[in-house]
Amino acid sequence: MTADTPTPYIEIRDVTMAYGSNVIQRDLNFTIHQGDIFVIMGGSGCGKSTLLKHMLGLIPPSSGDILYEGTSFFQSGAAEQGAMRQDWGITYQSGGLFSAMTLAENITLPLELYTSYTPAEITDIVAYKLALVGLAGYQSYYPSEISGGMQKRAALARAIALDPKILFFDEPSAGLDPISSRLLDELIVQIKESMGATVVMVTHELPSIFAIATNSVYLDNITRTMIAYGNPADLRDHSPQPVVRQFLTRSAAAATLDQP
């Protein structure tokens, strides 16, 4: 990982997203480098979460391709896709924790599937992962028995169970109070730095964006394509696009209200 000559790690090539004939975004082209904290931003309904679903391989895009270290995800076979996915850790907007399993079972599942640890070792690793996110001792709780902020952190603990190379977050701080959301941001940065992971995050929380993002892309509602790419603080001060500057400075302008 050299900061001076970053290698293209994830590439979004000519991606067009559409539901039926309704095009949401077209001609998306950008690169995410190793070690980035990359933020996908834009107003509500611009297709941020859909783009993430494409990147996660849950839905193929209408056209275009997504490459991980030069390999196309959607052109790969099931086995290669599985191998790529083992390098990912994902936290979903609604947590995505298995509600019928305790927190320990949630974290145990990927470890059982993809590692050769013994059950006793897995118990120790689960305790360590929960401690990392500040949930030590919560092994036997069900997701419904803990608060929303704790669920987000538990989901993060599951996402980092396999020490992933890429961490995906779908609106990690949505619905959290400012302090919890700041703590979560700090946690993400700490975990990212200690594991050397790359972070891809969908969010529109400005404090988070400025606090942690190193690079970003802005998806516009009206022109239906990306209109800015770069460090969010630079974009705020120097973007030629008024919409992007308004978004990043929270200007009350009708232009940023979404108009599908």
Added chain:
Amino acid sequence: MSSQSPDYQLHDGEQDAAVLALSGDWTQGQHPARFNSVEPELARRHLAQLTTDGAALGDWDSMLMGFLLQCHDYCRAQKIEFNTRNMPHGIEQLLAVATAVPARRADAPKTESWLAFLSPGTLVRDLWGDLQESLAFTGEVTVALTRLVRGKANTRFTDFRNFCYQAGPEAFAIISLTSVLVGMILAYLGAVQLRQFGAEIFVANLVVIGTLREMGVLMTAVVMAGRTGAAYAAQLGTMQTNEEIDAITTMGISPVEFLVLPRMLALIIIMPLLTIYANLLGIVGGGIVAGGMGISPIQYFQQGESALDFSHVAVGLIKAVVFATLIAVAGCRAGINSGRSSAAVGQAATNAVVTAIVYLIVADAGINILFQQLGI
């Protein structure tokens, strides 16, 4: 507090300008004029400018705002300059907020009438869609099953055990009740007819054969479709809503192997066992009615035993396995393909039960014809 009835007056000004003076209380219960009664008057005048005057306004609420918004939109559409004056505090601000974002052009209204469900085209299309989805789903399940047989599937035994418990022991009470009652109904129906020929004793044959071949397994299947099939659809639908199925997929696990197989196998193992239990209780239920008609339990069971044939038991058990598969496929398919809202989960549960029952009846008829042809 006296209230004044709301009113408006349209005064012509100079050079295609007009003033719409509003007066009285524009509030709930006062039934002020609606905009569509003002519109023709405005249209007749070919205005270039319209000013609404609120000097004589009394009390007001959202009724007035709705009216003013329509005035504003009408003026914008007709390219008339729209102004307000002497309005109570707040109205102009509210109007500015309400008109900040232009209204989205409405989509063409859906022309589908609410009687559309009667149209044969829709019916056939819906059924065909369901059938296609079920076939595709059955294909996925078959692939997953072969992986399970080769020991490659991500299916957890603990899940399987839990589902067995939910489908089996927890269903005992309701299965007991329905099977005893159905046995009694069978016996009663038969006894009334057979008595005319003095052949009451053959009630035992009727009950044994009827229960073993048909009623025991069918009633069990209907109960399980409502109980377990719907539960599967609701569980999987909620997991879809909660992004749990996405999480499973991105963990590299096939949702069919992880979620569908344990449910389906549990039902396939449990259904024949429940059917045997239901058959026994059904025959006992028939015995109770026979007893009431003067046939002693010993006579009843002796006569019943003479009618008992292994083929009858086997037919019931084969049906149990087929029905279990159908219920699990209907339930899990509805759940996995569910939308991501609370209404969609409800619809998935309904869909699971309805499709399961249709499949059950059709399969039952098919199996009966097949076995009749084979002479079993």
